[in-house]
Amino acid sequence: MKLQGRAVVIRQDDVDTDVLYPGAYLNITEVEKMTEYLFEGLDPSLRAELGGDTALVVGANFGAGSSREHVPQAMSASGIRFLVGKSFARIFYRNCINLGLPVVIAPEAVDAASPGSALELDLEAGVVTVDGVAFPLNSIPAFLREMFAAGGLVPWMRGRLDAA
Amino acid sequence: MPTLAEKILLAHTDADEVAPGDIVMVRCDVVMTNDISGPMAFRAMEKMGAKRVFDPAKVVVVPDHFIPAKDTRSAELQKLLREWSADQGVTYYEQGRGGIEHTVLVEEGWVVPGSVIAGGDSHTCTYGALGAFGTGLGSTDIAACLASGSFWQAVPGTILVEFTGLKQRFVTGKDLILAVIAEIGVAGGTNMALEFIGEGAEALSVDERLAVANMAVEAGSETGFFPADQTVAEYLEGRTTRPWTAERSDPDADFDRTVRIDLDELPPLVALPHSPGNVVPLDQATGRKIDQVYIGNCSNGTITDLRQAAEMLRGRRVHPSTRAIIVPASQRVYRQALAEGLLDLFVEAGAMVSTPTCGACFGGSGGILAPGENAITTTNRNFKGRMGSSEAGVHLANAWVAAAAAVAGEIVDPAELGAA
Numbered sequence: 001m002k003l004q005g006r007a008v009v010i011r012q013d014d015v016d017t018d019v020l021y022p023g024a025y026l027n028i029t030e031v032e033k034m035t036e037y038l039f040e041g042l043d044p045s046l047r048a049e050l051g052g053d054t055a056l057v058v059g060a061n062f063g064a065g066s067s068r069e070h071v072p073q074a075m076s077a078s079g080i081r082f083l084v085g086k087s088f089a090r091i092f093y094r095n096c097i098n099l100g101l102p103v104v105i106a107p108e109a110v111d112a113a114s115p116g117s118a119l120e121l122d123l124e125a126g127v128v129t130v131d132g133v134a135f136p137l138n139s140i141p142a143f144l145r146e147m148f149a150a151g152g153l154v155p156w157m158r159g160r161l162d163a164a
Numbered sequence: 165m166p167t168l169a170e171k172i173l174l175a176h177t178d179a180d181e182v183a184p185g186d187i188v189m190v191r192c193d194v195v196m197t198n199d200i201s202g203p204m205a206f207r208a209m210e211k212m213g214a215k216r217v218f219d220p221a222k223v224v225v226v227p228d229h230f231i232p233a234k235d236t237r238s239a240e241l242q243k244l245l246r247e248w249s250a251d252q253g254v255t256y257y258e259q260g261r262g263g264i265e266h267t268v269l270v271e272e273g274w275v276v277p278g279s280v281i282a283g284g285d286s287h288t289c290t291y292g293a294l295g296a297f298g299t300g301l302g303s304t305d306i307a308a309c310l311a312s313g314s315f316w317q318a319v320p321g322t323i324l325v326e327f328t329g330l331k332q333r334f335v336t337g338k339d340l341i342l343a344v345i346a347e348i349g350v351a352g353g354t355n356m357a358l359e360f361i362g363e364g365a366e367a368l369s370v371d372e373r374l375a376v377a378n379m380a381v382e383a384g385s386e387t388g389f390f391p392a393d394q395t396v397a398e399y400l401e402g403r404t405t406r407p408w409t410a411e412r413s414d415p416d417a418d419f420d421r422t423v424r425i426d427l428d429e430l431p432p433l434v435a436l437p438h439s440p441g442n443v444v445p446l447d448q449a450t451g452r453k454i455d456q457v458y459i460g461n462c463s464n465g466t467i468t469d470l471r472q473a474a475e476m477l478r479g480r481r482v483h484p485s486t487r488a489i490i491v492p493a494s495q496r497v498y499r500q501a502l503a504e505g506l507l508d509l510f511v512e513a514g515a516m517v518s519t520p521t522c523g524a525c526f527g528g529s530g531g532i533l534a535p536g537e538n539a540i541t542t543t544n545r546n547f548k549g550r551m552g553s554s555e556a557g558v559h560l561a562n563a564w565v566a567a568a569a570a571v572a573g574e575i576v577d578p579a580e581l582g583a584a
Binding site for chain 2: 013014016018019022023024026027028029041060061064065066067068069073087089090091094095098099141143144147152153154157158160161162
């Protein structure tokens with residue numbers, strides 16, 4: 001599976017879930033409405049740059065803090081197809097995987113990318129290319145590859161519950 | 165030889181052995197959710213094809229974030245939570261009969277050493293105060309836990325945090341964990357569990373341990389815990405019928421790192437806006453004007469915190485240019501404070517006393533900040549916009565320091581103000 005995306009870059013480290021999606025909007029459960037508040041505390045103008053082919057390129061410890069799934073849900077619904085980062089905070093990372101939103105660690109690719117760069121993610125090969133230059137992904141455990149292939153925890157669980 | 169994290173996880177998987185980095189399916193002893201993570205988890209559970217929870221006796225639901233309902237939307241979520249809980253036959257702590265989820269689960273005996281608790285809230289690591297492996301998860305993870313009783317987990321490495329010496333006057337659990345975050349950084353615990361040991365750790369009460377374990381996630385950790393000891397045994401006496409044994413890491417376990425914090429030398433600390441890692445000694449934060457003081461939340465809304473606040477506010481008045489909000493973390497804490505006369509003391513001082521709620525800690529309701537305002541709080545996060553406006557600043561500190569600021573209208577050393 002290869003995914004293509006046009007880079008939107010959030011360069012700073014330790015971007016927390018509260019600036020990505022402020023707490024005041026956590027009582028929203030409709031995904032479409034969540035997209036109206038994505039990046040609200042960081043830079044609301046970033047929303048206009050998102051489309052059906054966005055690759056979000058981020059710094060270290062991205063998504064620190066809360067377990068709120070509103071963030072990756074709104075990202076998917078806003079057209080973010082995958083994330084490439086230097087590193088991710090644990091619950092945000094889990095949430096992306098569980099929702100079937102590919103999230104990979106490739107620090108050199110982050111440094112190489114600039115806004116509008118063309119990215120191509122090849123999970124099988126363990127490579128992400130930035131404007132044609134290939135960078136290795138940090139290794140992805142077999143279990144997470146299985147989860148990516150299933151499309152997230154919901155279909156993965158459905159398969160297990162059906163089998164049981 | 166295994167760490168405590170490895171021992172607990174091994175006892176909760178089908179694997180024959182575990183090592184850091186292994187991804188295993190971990191069985192939950194308790195699954196907890198609330199009015200934010202719950203409704204989305206219920207929806208995901210349905211999409212998984214599960215109609216009933218794996219074991220109603222192991223599921224606890226606590227509405228606590230937008231309570232009492234701040235608007236219609238929040239009320240609808242709480243109604244859904246109530247109806248779903250009744251339909252599933254799970255334990256549900258109604259508003260006015262529970263409080264903040266983590267405080268409630270600890271008080272009500274759901275948490276015992278060595279247990280695994282999956283919670284739909286990042287501060288589920290609080291249960292490490294009693295030696296449990298509490299882990300915060302998102303709604304889809306919680307859905308899988310509700311449906312099957314298990315979640316996937318990469319076995320963490322362990323950072324041993326040794327507190328040497330004994331903490332000084334006006335230093336609390338809050339300062340200990342801020343010192344740890346300052347030392348290892350807000351991502352320093354990534355893929356790690358923190359294990360808190362040493363003379364200074366053993367001397368802490370359960371309330372103080374709650375404050376420490378609660379903010380393990382602020383260092384990026386998977387969780388953080390204290391090995392169970394006599395203090396925990398005494399706390400659990402009469403509180404739970406769940407069996408447990410006291411475990412700790414083997415002395416020759418393979419730790420990734422050891423961090424030592426000398427409590428004999430540790431002053432009160434303050435995390436300046438806008439990161440829990442932006443920590444300075446109190447004397448570098450004094451003089452900052454404070455518009456709002458907020459004493460409460462799942463880390464520091466215990467009776468111990470309220471008693472500390474009372475020591476500063478007794479017979480004094482909240483400064484004319486400052487407002488103070490005090491939020492007992494649970495109904496039990498609220499009633500204890502009432503019985504001790506603390507609530508009357510707070511009101512007499514000109515503070516507001518709230519019903520237990522997550523409230524303004526996460527910017528929900530009941531104490532939102534305006535642009536340009538500064539707050540000092542006993543909460544666990546001071547991210548930009550956390551408590552309202554992105555142009556407000558939140559300072560994290562212990563209850564003595566926060567209450568002293570309420571009296572002075574600015575950050576001061578509680579030792580200079582003196583206990584009343």
